[in-house]
Amino acid sequence: MDKARVLIVDDEQAARVGLSEIISAWGYETQSASDGVEALEIANEFHPGAVITDVFMPRLDGFGLLARLREEYPETAVVLLTGQGSIEDAVRAVIEEGAFYYFEKPINTRQLNVVLQRAIERAATQLENTRLRRQLGEYGVFGRLVGNSHAMRQIYTTIEQVATSAVSVLITGESGTGKEVVANTIHQLSPRVSRPFVAINCSAIPESLMESELFGHERGAFTGAIARREGCFELANTGTLFLDEIAEMPVMLQAKLLRVLEDRKVRRLGSSKEVPVDVRVLAATNKDPHEAVRRGELREDLLYRLNVIHIKMPPLRERREDIPLLAEFMAKELSDRHGRPARMVSPEVLEAFSRHQWPGNVRELRNVIEHAVVVCESQRIEKQHLPPAMFDGSSMRNEDSINLPIPISLDEAERQLILKTLIKTNNNKTRAADLLQISLKTLHNKLKAYREENED
Numbered sequence: 001m002d003k004a005r006v007l008i009v010d011d012e013q014a015a016r017v018g019l020s021e022i023i024s025a026w027g028y029e030t031q032s033a034s035d036g037v038e039a040l041e042i043a044n045e046f047h048p049g050a051v052i053t054d055v056f057m058p059r060l061d062g063f064g065l066l067a068r069l070r071e072e073y074p075e076t077a078v079v080l081l082t083g084q085g086s087i088e089d090a091v092r093a094v095i096e097e098g099a100f101y102y103f104e105k106p107i108n109t110r111q112l113n114v115v116l117q118r119a120i121e122r123a124a125t126q127l128e129n130t131r132l133r134r135q136l137g138e139y140g141v142f143g144r145l146v147g148n149s150h151a152m153r154q155i156y157t158t159i160e161q162v163a164t165s166a167v168s169v170l171i172t173g174e175s176g177t178g179k180e181v182v183a184n185t186i187h188q189l190s191p192r193v194s195r196p197f198v199a200i201n202c203s204a205i206p207e208s209l210m211e212s213e214l215f216g217h218e219r220g221a222f223t224g225a226i227a228r229r230e231g232c233f234e235l236a237n238t239g240t241l242f243l244d245e246i247a248e249m250p251v252m253l254q255a256k257l258l259r260v261l262e263d264r265k266v267r268r269l270g271s272s273k274e275v276p277v278d279v280r281v282l283a284a285t286n287k288d289p290h291e292a293v294r295r296g297e298l299r300e301d302l303l304y305r306l307n308v309i310h311i312k313m314p315p316l317r318e319r320r321e322d323i324p325l326l327a328e329f330m331a332k333e334l335s336d337r338h339g340r341p342a343r344m345v346s347p348e349v350l351e352a353f354s355r356h357q358w359p360g361n362v363r364e365l366r367n368v369i370e371h372a373v374v375v376c377e378s379q380r381i382e383k384q385h386l387p388p389a390m391f392d393g394s395s396m397r398n399e400d401s402i403n404l405p406i407p408i409s410l411d412e413a414e415r416q417l418i419l420k421t422l423i424k425t426n427n428n429k430t431r432a433a434d435l436l437q438i439s440l441k442t443l444h445n446k447l448k449a450y451r452e453e454n455e456d
């Protein structure tokens, strides 16, 4: 990886050289300038993550330099070095003008070391943020998430807002809607990006092993515990822990989990010692969490603890306008991966996609595109490259489709459509009329007619 870059600005040569030596020895790449004007010239090519600048300098002073850097390089963190006379101004610069920190001379180098690490970390996060936002403006892509729909843009905004803090986030949505990609993106945009991201799928681990998987165990804690082992919480320490399929976790363990989240300490199985942990927790479920609480599968107190922020992933059928963009991105990505020629998707294919129900959401779309990419010998994916299952209705959800025998009269087809819609809406007539795009009165009249026919 590239070394992080630090620019040192001071009009006194001795101070410049001394500071450069110390900071280079910490593993940074450094350059130096003797005033604000020269610093701006260097910054233009050097792109420093952090600038450490003296306050009193000829031509452009430290405050002037700060203002220019904030405007032109908003990601760069600026650390001010002040003498006696300018402390108040420096404090104000931190509070009001976005300086990252200030130090009084003579500098405590141990503190400077810590501050510099944080400054560089923040600069990296902000740069990543800017890059992603720019991408979004251009193509409707945010990290690994693709989509330009209103729903997805709102999700990008929420991700940006929550990424910088450590609050818990609950991500819900049907299978294949991108919950894991969202969790990943939050971590990528957070200050924890260089720390571990640990994911644990609660539905994939046998109940008997889950506790030790989460909290770890000491040697001999249970039969088969032949060596000491750290759990996910310790592995994710200072980073992010993603608890996938949280509603599948045994309720007993949910109580323990809640305690760990509140106390920020874990105790390995078979140990009497508690270890402090600093972990940001993200959780996901494809169930309706409140429904899961009602059914006793999810503890209500845990839900409230995890659900500080709720991100609800829309099913693909509710953001169909994203399908062409997704299809194109995936065709390119998967062709590259498999060394295949397809780069485009034909209008007929997009037409078929726009009518499909996508019960498996984005994952299903991805699988369909992958199939097509592999069998397609040309640049453009056509209908004949799609998996046959896409058209036989078997991949449609039963409750969302209707099978009619042919021949059938128009009246009979209409009657079956109406009855099936009523079943789907749980006999909610207002909603059924809405879905059928007829008035409630028309629906009532038709139902009345069917009843009378039956009585005949």
Ligand SMILES: Nc1ncnc2c1ncn2[C@@H]1O[C@H](COP(=O)(O)OP(=O)(O)OP(=O)(O)O)[C@@H](O)[C@H]1O
Binding pocket: 144, 145, 146, 147, 173, 174, 175, 176, 177, 178, 179, 180, 181, 182, 285, 286, 326, 362, 363, 366
């Ligand atoms: N908005 C999106 N843009 C691009 N790819 C996406 C998007 N959403 C999902 N995907 C892709 O779809 C697949 C499924 O996504 P993911 O595993 O995140 O779904 P999930 O909601 O966690 O599903 P499950 O509940 O089944 O675990 C992955 O290959 C992912 O990369």
Ligand SMILES: [Mg+2]
Binding pocket: 179, 180, 244
């Ligand atoms: Mg998942």
